[in-house]
Amino acid sequence: xxxxxxxxxxxxxxxxxxxxxxxxxxxxxxxxxxxxxxxxxxxxxxxxxxxxxxxxxxxxxxxxxxxxxxxxxxxxxxxxxxxxxxxxxxxxxxxxxxxxxxxxxxxxxxxxxxxxxxxxxxxxxxxxxxxxxxxxxxxxxxxxxxxxxxxxxxxxxxxxxxxxxxxxxxxxxxxxxxxxxxxxxxxxxxxxxxxxxxxxxxxxxxxxxxxxxxxxxxxxxxxxxxxxxxxxxxxxxxxxxxxxxxxxxxxxxxxxxxxxxxxxxxxxxxxxxxxxxxxxxxxxxxxxxxxxxxxxxxxxxxxxxxxxxxxxxxxxxxxxxxxxxx
Amino acid sequence: xxxxxxxxxxxxxxxxxxxxxxxxxxxxxxxxxxxxxxxxxxxxxxxxxxxxxxxxxxxxxxxxxxxxxxxxxxxxxxxxxxxxxxxxxxxxxxxxxxxxxxxxxxxxxxxxxxxxxxxxxxxxxxxxxxxxxxxxxxxxxxxxxxxxxxxxxxxxxxxxxxxxxxxxxxxxxxxxxxxxxxxxxxxxxxxxxxxxxxxxxxxxxxxxxxxxxxxxxxxxxxxxxxxxxxxxxxxxxxxxxxxxxxxxxxxxxxxxxxxxxxxxxxxxxxxxxxxxxxxxxxxxxxxxxxxxxxxxxxxxxxxxxxxxxxxxxxxxxxxxxxxxxxxxxxxxxxxxxxxxx
Numbered sequence: 278x279x280x281x282x283x284x285x286x287x288x289x290x291x292x293x294x295x296x297x298x299x300x301x302x303x304x305x306x307x308x309x310x311x312x313x314x315x316x317x318x319x320x321x322x323x324x325x326x327x328x329x330x331x332x333x334x335x336x337x338x339x340x341x342x343x344x345x346x347x348x349x350x351x352x353x354x355x356x357x358x359x360x361x362x363x364x365x366x367x368x369x370x371x372x373x374x375x376x377x378x379x380x381x382x383x384x385x386x387x388x389x390x391x392x393x394x395x396x397x398x399x400x401x402x403x404x405x406x407x408x409x410x411x412x413x414x415x416x417x418x419x420x421x422x423x424x425x426x427x428x429x430x431x432x433x434x435x436x437x438x439x440x441x442x443x444x445x446x447x448x449x450x451x452x453x454x455x456x457x458x459x460x461x462x463x464x465x466x467x468x469x470x471x472x473x474x475x476x477x478x479x480x481x482x483x484x485x486x487x488x489x490x491x492x493x494x495x496x497x498x499x500x501x502x503x504x505x506x507x508x509x510x511x512x513x514x515x516x517x518x519x520x521x522x523x524x525x526x527x528x529x530x531x532x533x534x535x536x537x538x539x540x541x542x543x544x545x546x547x548x549x550x551x552x553x554x555x556x557x558x559x560x561x562x563x564x565x566x567x568x569x570x571x572x573x574x575x576x577x578x579x580x581x582x583x584x585x586x587x588x589x590x591x592x593x594x595x596x597x598x599x600x601x602x603x
Numbered sequence: 604x605x606x607x608x609x610x611x612x613x614x615x616x617x618x619x620x621x622x623x624x625x626x627x628x629x630x631x632x633x634x635x636x637x638x639x640x641x642x643x644x645x646x647x648x649x650x651x652x653x654x655x656x657x658x659x660x661x662x663x664x665x666x667x668x669x670x671x672x673x674x675x676x677x678x679x680x681x682x683x684x685x686x687x688x689x690x691x692x693x694x695x696x697x698x699x700x701x702x703x704x705x706x707x708x709x710x711x712x713x714x715x716x717x718x719x720x721x722x723x724x725x726x727x728x729x730x731x732x733x734x735x736x737x738x739x740x741x742x743x744x745x746x747x748x749x750x751x752x753x754x755x756x757x758x759x760x761x762x763x764x765x766x767x768x769x770x771x772x773x774x775x776x777x778x779x780x781x782x783x784x785x786x787x788x789x790x791x792x793x794x795x796x797x798x799x800x801x802x803x804x805x806x807x808x809x810x811x812x813x814x815x816x817x818x819x820x821x822x823x824x825x826x827x828x829x830x831x832x833x834x835x836x837x838x839x840x841x842x843x844x845x846x847x848x849x850x851x852x853x854x855x856x857x858x859x860x861x862x863x864x865x866x867x868x869x870x871x872x873x874x875x876x877x878x879x880x881x882x883x884x885x886x887x888x889x890x891x892x893x894x895x896x897x898x899x900x901x902x903x904x905x906x907x908x909x910x911x912x913x914x915x916x917x918x919x920x921x922x923x924x925x926x927x928x929x930x931x932x933x934x935x936x937x938x939x940x941x942x943x944x
Contacts (some may be wrong), residue, residue: 297760298889301801311649320900330840333843333844335843335844338729338730338834340877341887362846363846363848364846365846366843366844366845366846367845371844371845372844374837374840374841375837378836378843379836379837379838380837381838381841382838382839382840382842383838383860383861383934383935383936384859384860384863384933384935384936385855385856385859385932388933390842391857393842393845393847393851394845394847397845397846397847397848399843400847401846434935434939436935436936436939437939454846489694535880537759567882576794579896
């Protein structure tokens with residue numbers, strides 16, 4: 278097995294809001310190995326993006342982090358100095374935000390935004406590029422993101438580009454500095470399915486060519502299935518199951534994962550899928566035990582009292598559920 | 604559309620706005636009770652003399668005809684004779700307007716150079732003691748009118764501490780510089796008279812600062828709110844996540860989108876500055892348009908009233924064109940949409 282690149286343990290993130298404290302992330306743990314493609318799935322509002330923002334250390338001002346161990350190549354990101362953090366962001370990890378329209382500064386041309394990113398990414402590698410070299414590099418990145426007419430893109434403002442183009446621009450920006458790990462937060466979800474598919478293919482091709490790792494966040498299970506090596510399933514701020522992709526789809530263990538898979542409509546018919554009843558629990562007063570207990574059809578007395586821990590349920594397959602032992 | 608065409612178009616609209624304003628103020632001034640001819644002469648003046656003046660002022664003509672005569676005069680470069688000063692209103696205004704403009708200019712400078720930095724600072728340090736301090740000051744600034752500040756400044760700096768002059772534009776004995784723009788600070792700099800410049804500046808500080816405090820508070824609040832909003836935007840988080848230096852993020856990626864509302868409000872500030880300037884000028888005995896305007900209204904000096912209002916309207920219109928051009932330079936979306944029309 279290849280060596281560990283990113284290792285998150287006991288990550289807790291709370292948010293201070295008007296009425297109290299939202300306990301969103303509850304001991305999230307995940308691992309990404311070198312050159313590994315990892316998927317993170319779960320319904321909206323379950324803390325996927327928050328987990329990634331915690332890794333990048335870009336949580337909003339009202340976030341509290343009571344506990345966190347986030348190791349990147351053995352070094353704790355939470356304890357990094359400003360210059361170490363800059364180095365990490367400029368060279369190693371990059372994040373593609375969920376909404377490409379919101380992730381691009383509306384009042385600057387792509388040229389301004391991409392040039393700064395390229396400049397500082399290269400500066401960190403000891404290369405002080407000239408204006409011309411920066412432009413060449415920027416054009417190369419845009420081409421790598423499969424954008425036609427990169428010169429025209431450079432001279433455009435974000436609002437002059439289509440949604441798909443903006444998404445590709447965001448990918449090009451991320452490529453400037455993601456030499457080891459790319460975090461893609463639901464890429465293409467805001468676009469139509471054909472474009473989404475193109476974007477996912479492009480990302481897959483890029484990470485395989487460049488041999489970088491990727492965390493792909495998604496709620497589209499089909500997208501994850503053909504892309505990643507391993508999947509983490511997240512529910513209400515907890516990782517509830519992790520397995521190699523084929524294993525997870527063949528034999529989902531956690532009741533939540535089962536529900537999630539059953540919620541996908543099938544072409545072969547069978548009516549509207551059953552889905553999962555209820556909603557993500559209130560983060561202000563989350564259930565004491567398993568956070569899925571209120572919606573789980575297999576709930577047992579113990580589920581309300583105790584938080585299940587991740588237990589081994591097979592080869593590379595872990596689940597946090599009392600149905601499979603304590 | 605090119606910038607120059609955009610400006611030309613805006614100027615075109617402004618002409619219509621001013622025309623509308625002139626009809627409104629022309630009518631309003633005349634329908635108010637009181638006989639301007641009788642007020643200009645004394646109560647004991649014989650009726651035939653009053654009638655003669657009325658004839659001379661064309662007050663016996665129907666209102667639309669009077670207006671057309673006035674408009675004809677405007678196009679030949681005259682705003683009509685003032686009954687108080689017995690000079691052309693345009694001559695009077697060219698004499699008094701520069702003092703007011705200078706006051707407004709310095710108030711605006713104070714507004715911009717104080718409000719933007721403290722607003723940005725408060726926004727970046729949201730919910731800390733710095734932010735609370737700025738917000739506290741802003742509440743005071745927004746709620747207390749300019750003339751109260753003017754009186755307080757007069758008391759503290761002019762009377763108790765005696766560190767700044769409180770009357771007029773220059774100290775007695777200081778020769779005003781030759782009139783080029785009418786703004787003493789600028790004229791004295793052009794002619795290289797530095798001591799006059801300093802003296803003029805010391806006279807400007809208290810009234811213009813008293814005038815500026817309200818807008819400073821207003822703009823600081825708006826800048827703060829805008830910075831707080833932008834700080835949580837994905838594009839700022841994205842810049843951070845790409846390892847862009849903090850200084851560059853603040854001064855480039857955060858500042859430009861945050862300043863769009865601030866600059867837009869500046870146009871409105873100019874209107875309130877001009878309104879308050881009347882009172883502040885009275886308090887500091889500032890020889891600007893206010894005294895002229897107030898006397899014109901009390902004496903029902905028709906041409907002067909219309910002239911003062913029109914000039915005020917013109918200044919406001921020009922200021923707003925400038926503001927809109929700056930906003931369109933800051934925000935490409937507004938630029939493209941506005942100019943595509």
